[in-house]
Amino acid sequence: MVEKEVVYVVSDSVGETAEFVVKAVATQFNGGQVEIRRNSYVDDFEDIEDVILLAKKGRSIIAYTIVIPSLKDYLDRRANEENILAVDLLSPLMSAFETSFNKQAHHRPGLMRKMDEEYFRKIEAIEFAVKYDDGRDPRGIVKADIVLVGVSRTSKTPLSMYLAHKRFKVANVPLVPEVPPPDELFEIPRKNCIGLIISPDKLNEIRKERLKALGLASQASYASFGRILEELDHAEKVMKRLGCPIIDVSNKAVEETAGLILDVLKKERS
Template identity: 85%
Template structure:
């Protein structure tokens, strides 16, 4: 009876990288019919010894991604003593990096997983900002790390997206005199909310440009000075009722305003 082909994957992290490489290679032989037994988060020689004994018993191959030098040396030594093939999947490329770029590796397991987690947190925050943009669903207010409120054209959406790239879940709510603010706005801690205001002259200029871009006349009520004053007055009353910090965005780039928001929140939440 033909002996089962087994590859033991050993990693001081999750081991996904090693398993994917083994699978890629296995597809070149016998249609990939190889049993892979993954051993994740190996952090002492006893774990390695267990795999060595199993691999010897089954005359199996070992593939590993271990960055902790002491564990790697032990595995190489024991594999040689037991006449086992143990393939190091990382060191050749790590050595090439060191030689070419004149840098030393951190020898710290789990860094790839950390990068992946950071990436997925950012994607989640971006999706959150899109879902809860412009007050579409007030339930997002209760889930958000930051809630931005202000009249139209105070950069709420660009700020939400910018902060999302820094992994903050941001909801934004437009303040319009004819539309009562959502109840959820008054249920969150004041330190989670930021009010955005702007000078009437600057808002008038921005709104006129917006109307022009839409092919509409600049005399529309949306850009009228009295309408703007009414909206700003209404917005400030809501912000005072919420009790949130207020930032004036006039003549500020999105990056500058975002920095101010984070500074204010840091100060508020440290009190």
């Protein structure tokens, strides 16, 4: 089996420019079968270490657009130490500007966003929602404008994406009895957090349909009333500890729930 070829696109901003350049190059090689994995808003050494750890496991290249000197230097050094090819897509042209036009670069990420601030705020929020979906990285909780908590199948991810299109940075965290809620949830202001609840009957119906779509038996524990009641009881206790506003999403469309969330936040923050 041929090992997958991967290009890790790393940026301290959205990363669209770097991804576009990589795709343009990839098409010159039999249509570009290489896998591209974008890592946006890299803003600390830990983010870079995450990419290095993945890249050194296989046939990989790192292509980056990082303008913060300390991060760029760190990435260059670590890539060299791990024998990973890292390609700087900006510095050669920036150097040419400085030499030919006798100007100095600002070395600040995200300046291009000011050309169309609303558009790029939306892109940034969408990238944020993807990066911090389903509690995969608790660091996003303290960076988010809105944090959604609730049991599985309470529309946390669709709501995160819908609100992201309205330029809110949203993180969401599943509440599961067997997994303690992240400490970060208790460090943020209560007005930043929204609890999502749902009726047991509706949740049972949704989970059965989900299992059916996955080709699994509808009698699985995931959809059983006993399990559902246990999860909802646990979620209610966590939400009481958080002291956060709670919205019942039973029989509500994503758009309706999103409107209620924004109304609640407006009242909480006024």
